[in-house]
Amino acid sequence: MIKLIKFVLGTLLLSLSLQSVAKETMIITDHAGNKVDVLKQPKRIASLHVMSATSILLDIDAPIVGTSTYIKLPENTPYIRGGEEVFGIKFANTDYFNYGSKGSDIEQIKASKPDLIIGTVKYQKKVFAKLSSIAPTVLIKRYTTNIFDAYRDVATWVGKKDLFDQNYAQYQQKIALFKDKYADELSGKTFIYAVPRKGQAEIKIRQNSGIITQVLFDLGLTRPQFLQDTFAPEDAGAEVSSELIESLDADWFFSTYTSQSGAGPESIDDGFNDVSPGWQFALSAYQNDQFIRLNREQAYTPTFVSADYVLNALEQQILQNRK
Amino acid sequence: MNIFDDQNMILAPLKGICLPLYKRTCWVLCALVVMLSLSFICSLKLGSVSVSWADVYAVISFDIALNDATSTIYELRLPRIMGAIAAGALMALSGYLLQTAARNALADPGVLGLSDGAALSVIVLYVMSSQISLTESIIASFFGVFVTAILVLWFVHKNLNGTFIVLVGIAVGAVVSAFSDMLLSSVTIEDMAFLMAFLSGSFLSLDLASASFLSIWMMAVIAVFLLLSRYINPLNFGYLHAMSLGVDAKKYYIFIIILAVFAMAPVIALVGSIGFIGLIATFLAKNIIGYRGTELGIVSMLLGAIMTLWADTLGRTLFAPIMIHAGVFIALIGALFFIIMTRYIVRQ
Numbered sequence: 001m002i003k004l005i006k007f008v009l010g011t012l013l014l015s016l017s018l019q020s021v022a023k024e025t026m027i028i029t030d031h032a033g034n035k036v037d038v039l040k041q042p043k044r045i046a047s048l049h050v051m052s053a054t055s056i057l058l059d060i061d062a063p064i065v066g067t068s069t070y071i072k073l074p075e076n077t078p079y080i081r082g083g084e085e086v087f088g089i090k091f092a093n094t095d096y097f098n099y100g101s102k103g104s105d106i107e108q109i110k111a112s113k114p115d116l117i118i119g120t121v122k123y124q125k126k127v128f129a130k131l132s133s134i135a136p137t138v139l140i141k142r143y144t145t146n147i148f149d150a151y152r153d154v155a156t157w158v159g160k161k162d163l164f165d166q167n168y169a170q171y172q173q174k175i176a177l178f179k180d181k182y183a184d185e186l187s188g189k190t191f192i193y194a195v196p197r198k199g200q201a202e203i204k205i206r207q208n209s210g211i212i213t214q215v216l217f218d219l220g221l222t223r224p225q226f227l228q229d230t231f232a233p234e235d236a237g238a239e240v241s242s243e244l245i246e247s248l249d250a251d252w253f254f255s256t257y258t259s260q261s262g263a264g265p266e267s268i269d270d271g272f273n274d275v276s277p278g279w280q281f282a283l284s285a286y287q288n289d290q291f292i293r294l295n296r297e298q299a300y301t302p303t304f305v306s307a308d309y310v311l312n313a314l315e316q317q318i319l320q321n322r323k
Numbered sequence: 324m325n326i327f328d329d330q331n332m333i334l335a336p337l338k339g340i341c342l343p344l345y346k347r348t349c350w351v352l353c354a355l356v357v358m359l360s361l362s363f364i365c366s367l368k369l370g371s372v373s374v375s376w377a378d379v380y381a382v383i384s385f386d387i388a389l390n391d392a393t394s395t396i397y398e399l400r401l402p403r404i405m406g407a408i409a410a411g412a413l414m415a416l417s418g419y420l421l422q423t424a425a426r427n428a429l430a431d432p433g434v435l436g437l438s439d440g441a442a443l444s445v446i447v448l449y450v451m452s453s454q455i456s457l458t459e460s461i462i463a464s465f466f467g468v469f470v471t472a473i474l475v476l477w478f479v480h481k482n483l484n485g486t487f488i489v490l491v492g493i494a495v496g497a498v499v500s501a502f503s504d505m506l507l508s509s510v511t512i513e514d515m516a517f518l519m520a521f522l523s524g525s526f527l528s529l530d531l532a533s534a535s536f537l538s539i540w541m542m543a544v545i546a547v548f549l550l551l552s553r554y555i556n557p558l559n560f561g562y563l564h565a566m567s568l569g570v571d572a573k574k575y576y577i578f579i580i581i582l583a584v585f586a587m588a589p590v591i592a593l594v595g596s597i598g599f600i601g602l603i604a605t606f607l608a609k610n611i612i613g614y615r616g617t618e619l620g621i622v623s624m625l626l627g628a629i630m631t632l633w634a635d636t637l638g639r640t641l642f643a644p645i646m647i648h649a650g651v652f653i654a655l656i657g658a659l660f661f662i663i664m665t666r667y668i669v670r671q
Contacts, residue, residue: 071645100644104527107372107399108644111391122516127528133398 030138038136041159046114048103053118055082055301060160066097066112082301145234147214189251190224196271207237210300215310224250242275245282253285256296265293348618355625366404366636371643402534403526407635408628409537413586415627418601420583425488432587433598436496440471441591442522443503464592468584522595524650556616597650599657
């Protein structure tokens with residue numbers, strides 16, 4: 001009997017202490033400089049940017065109540081860009097609230113009764129006060145020089161920092177091993193990540209863009225001279241004339257296609273043929289089989305799963321070239 | 324205030340408020356007030372979250388025991404609706420006053436470059452300080468509109484021809500807009516997106532305080548407009564006619580331009596650019612009631628309010644959860660309208 005009473009009391013105390021942890025708050029400073037009082041363990045998180053925030057939340061298994069979405073073509077249905085390709089999550093199979101393309105449906109956000117809203121400085125700065133009246137709201141910067149800084153912050157705000165630290169340590173280990181294993185192909189080498197803009201005679205340089213460039217910089221690859229002369233290290237990148245194709249030569253060349261419109265790897269070559277006929281002769285990376293085509297959604301999302309995707313693609317290409 | 328037969332037009336004396344209401348105008352005003360009221364109620368009901376008519380009634384009757392539905396209506400929809408009505412009315416009045424000053428049916432805050440001037444001023448302030456408060460944006464907006472208006476007036480002061488004013492306005496607007504684009508390309512992607520959202524003509528971020536401010540501002544502008552009303556009719560006849568009727572035309576043209584600036588500046592600061600509304604509303608009003616000074620201004624305001632309200636309501640419901648800015652809807656309809664009007668004026 002005494003044991004039973006002890007067990008019941010213990011359980012009661014444990015559940016009370018868990019509840020108090022769940023209701024504990026902390027004050028954090030978001031990327032827009034707002035000081036926000038947030039729950040240490042939020043249970044209903046509204047994510048207002050699918051590629052930057054929802055992906056991270058999925059990667060650390062945080063409780064999402066709703067997300068912004070893209071439109072998948074040609075089906076014209078809401079779609080969790082990045083989440084579908086990286087984690088196989090289809091919006092139709094979830095019970096998430098749909099906040100629209102830029103998380104601008106505030107009525108849906110309110111209806112979802114979140115206890116934390118994660119938006120971006122880019123799209124939600126103007127409506128910060130309105131969102132804050134619904135639930136504590138934090139804004140993240142989409143473009144940071146080190147993408148893991150943003151990831152670490154989000155993980156901290158949703159009470160998953162320990163998991164992030166663990167995953168990040170593993171990632172750093174993988175990077176160190178990779179650098180060591182493929183030093184010949186990586187040491188002192190340069191890379192460019194760029195995509196053709198079909199029909200516009202332009203090539204979009206993506207200098208700091210998602211996990212792909214983060215992984216490549218972490219591997220020790222550097223920017224070629226043209227990028228160093230044109231962009232500051234922290235710049236996201238910009239469109240350049242396709243006439244400059246020869247200036248875009250680098251040891252490694254990465255380009256991506258988007259599955260949002262059902263395109264495949266061949267769309268990259270089609271795009272370059274359109275904006276810069278004869279591009280194959282201008283890029284030594286293409287001639288040396290160091291031109292890598294990736295799925296943009298998988299290569300962009302700031303997740304450790306995507307980091308593995310980029311590393312695997314690079315490793316496969318290196319191994320193929322060694323044969 | 325008297326009610327006249329349509330056939331017996333009487334010139335109002337140059338004192339007091341001039342609001343000679345004709346029977347036709349009375350009917351039109353009643354119809355527009357009913358339309359605006361119905362639009363207001365429908366807008367409260369429509370949205371991406373469904374609410375009942377009982378919830379709408381509860382909010383209208385100030386019985387706000389806040390449940391999820393009524394708080395959605397009260398906190399999220401009502402500010403947008405109030406803001407849309409006030410902004411539409413103010414922009415329409417501004418357009419009407421500018422048309423009177425320019426004596427050209429194509430004059431409008433957007434066409435004369437004034438909206439671009441306000442936008443540039445807000446962008447400059449943001450680039451200089453990296454952040455911007457509501458008050459600062461309103462002051463910057465006023466400054467931008469005033470400087471642009473002075474610039475346009477300076478270019479045209481020797482030739483107050485209506486077409487010339489519009490052409491100079493378009494040119495000044497293009498130059499100012501180019502400066503804005505250059506400045507936007509010098510800021511970070513995040514800041515650029517913020518500024519573009521700031522100036523996009525959206526009611527998304529309006530809260531009850533901002534919407535109330537716009538509504539009170541609208542009342543104040545209407546009061547000043549009515550005080551100036553006795554000069555509006557003579558000014559509509561043109562400079563010489565107004566002078567011959569005893570109106571110091573030059574002075575009152577400047578007054579109505581200043582009033583037009585006061586009408587539009589806070590709208591640009593709080594909502595962004597919702598161009599063309601002055602053009603469309605005034606054109607429709609002229610076709611409904613004819614050239615009738617003060618009444619034309621009031622009918623234009625009601626039409627502007629109804630159109631802007633529906634642009635916002637459709638924008639937030641038609642493709643929900645995707646939101647289309649009211650400014651986009653109005654620009655789309657306005658551009659088509661502009662082309663049709665130009666053809667119509669050429670035919671006339």
